[in-house]
Amino acid sequence: xxxxxxxxxxxxxxxxxxxxxxxxxxxxxxxxxxxxxxxxxxxxxxxxxxxxxxxxxxxxxxxxxxxxxxxxxxxxxxxxxx
Amino acid sequence: xxxxxxxxxxxxxxxxxxxxxxxxxxxxxxxxxxxxxxxxxxxxxxxxxxxxxxxxxxxxxxxxxxxxxxxxxxxxxxxxxxxxxxxxxxxxxxxxxxxxxxxxxxxxxxxxxxxxxxxxxxxxxxxxxxxxxxxxxxxxxxxxxxxxxxxxxxxxxxxxxxxxxxxxxxxxxxxxxxxxxxxxxxxxxxxxxxxxxxxxxxxxxxxxxxxxxxxxxxxxxxxxxxxxxxxxxxxxxxxxx
Numbered sequence: 001x002x003x004x005x006x007x008x009x010x011x012x013x014x015x016x017x018x019x020x021x022x023x024x025x026x027x028x029x030x031x032x033x034x035x036x037x038x039x040x041x042x043x044x045x046x047x048x049x050x051x052x053x054x055x056x057x058x059x060x061x062x063x064x065x066x067x068x069x070x071x072x073x074x075x076x077x078x079x080x081x082x
Numbered sequence: 083x084x085x086x087x088x089x090x091x092x093x094x095x096x097x098x099x100x101x102x103x104x105x106x107x108x109x110x111x112x113x114x115x116x117x118x119x120x121x122x123x124x125x126x127x128x129x130x131x132x133x134x135x136x137x138x139x140x141x142x143x144x145x146x147x148x149x150x151x152x153x154x155x156x157x158x159x160x161x162x163x164x165x166x167x168x169x170x171x172x173x174x175x176x177x178x179x180x181x182x183x184x185x186x187x188x189x190x191x192x193x194x195x196x197x198x199x200x201x202x203x204x205x206x207x208x209x210x211x212x213x214x215x216x217x218x219x220x221x222x223x224x225x226x227x228x229x230x231x232x233x234x235x236x237x238x239x240x241x242x243x244x245x246x247x248x249x250x251x252x253x254x255x256x257x258x259x260x261x262x263x264x265x266x267x268x269x270x271x272x273x274x275x276x277x278x279x280x281x282x283x284x285x286x287x288x289x290x291x292x293x294x295x296x297x298x299x300x301x302x303x304x305x306x307x308x309x310x311x312x313x314x315x316x317x318x319x320x321x322x323x
Contacts, residue, residue: 003248007247007248007249008248010249010252011248011249011251011252011253012252014249014252014253014256014318014322015252015255015256015259016256017256017260017314017318018255018256018257018258018259018260018314018315018318019256019259019260019263021260021264021310021311021314022259022260022261022262022263022264022311023263024307025263025264025265025266025267025268025307025308025310025311026263026264026266026267027267028267028304028306028307029186029226029264029266029267029268029269029270029271029272029304029305029307029308030267030270030271030274031267031271032268032271032300032303032304032306032307033190033268033270033271033272033273033274033275033300033301033304034271034274035300036271036274036275036278036296036297036299036300036301036303036304037274037275037277037278037279037300038278039278039296039300040275040278040279040281040282040293040296040297040300041278041281041282043282043289043292043293043296044278044281044282044283044285044286044289044293047286047288047289047292050292050296053296054296054299057296057299057300058299058303061300061303061304062303065303065306065307068306068307068310069310071310072310072313072314075260075314076314076317079314079317079318079321079322
């Protein structure tokens with residue numbers, strides 16, 4: 001099998017895409033779970049603030065999601081642009 | 083490439099699959115058993131109910147490891163249509179995807195199970211509501227594992243017999259890495275959310291609807307990264323030519 005230099009670069013960028021998205025998904029997954037867990041704890045302690053706590057949870061999760069979206073963008077760039 | 087190399091890659095994949103897949107469920111079940119022991123030592127009269135809750139929680143936690151077992155057995159006894167580097171990389175990728183995919187949910191499912199055993203011993207009157215919350219939480223927490231199972235079945239049964247290119251081999255391998263690692267975080271995170279919800283319901287059973295709702299919203303949002311990982315895997319499998 002003949003492998004050209006261009007093919008090696010393409011193969012490496014495709015592998016990079018998988019690694020970027022795979023590892024990039026670990027952090028946000030755990031972090032958002034923490035946020036949801038603490039929101040549940042907070043609601044159990046003070047049920048009257050359920051709306052406020054849910055809102056705060058969603059904002060916190062959205063911010064923690066951002067790194068996952070960066071990984072997605074980088075993975076798509078590696079697949080389609082490089 | 084010789085046929086024996088394809089078989090070797092299949093065996094390597096099967097080993098990765100079952101080895102990694104067994105870690106998570108074992109850790110999770112250990113959590114549950116530990117909390118059940120603590121609960122029984124605090125409230126020995128409840129030992130029967132706590133034991134029942136422990137076994138149900140552990141059975142659901144086991145699901146992820148059973149998925150790995152199935153994929154590992156399929157890998158061991160597969161007959162190969164293709165005989166090239168892409169097929170070999172697909173077999174290793176299948177094993178990695180399912181093995182890593184089972185790790186997160188295995189650990190994650192341990193949290194609601196553990197909290198359920200502990201809160202049941204503390205507050206026996208809410209056993210039904212605790213059980214419901216634990217089962218819902220664990221079921222939703224299995225989602226990333228099911229995504230990983232889906233991707234690894236695709237990798238296992240797609241036909242790679244014509245694709246003799248290093249880029250396609252890399253894309254196929256990358257699909258497994260993406261979905262495998264991508265399922266770890268949401269699996270653990272979803273479990274943390276479910277654990278806290280079960281504990282809250284145990285403290286105050288009137289709050290069960292609002293806590294279940296918050297838990298489900300939180301878990302759904304934390305699943306999103308595993309959906310991104312699945313999208314990238316599917317793009318790598320079906321778009322790269």
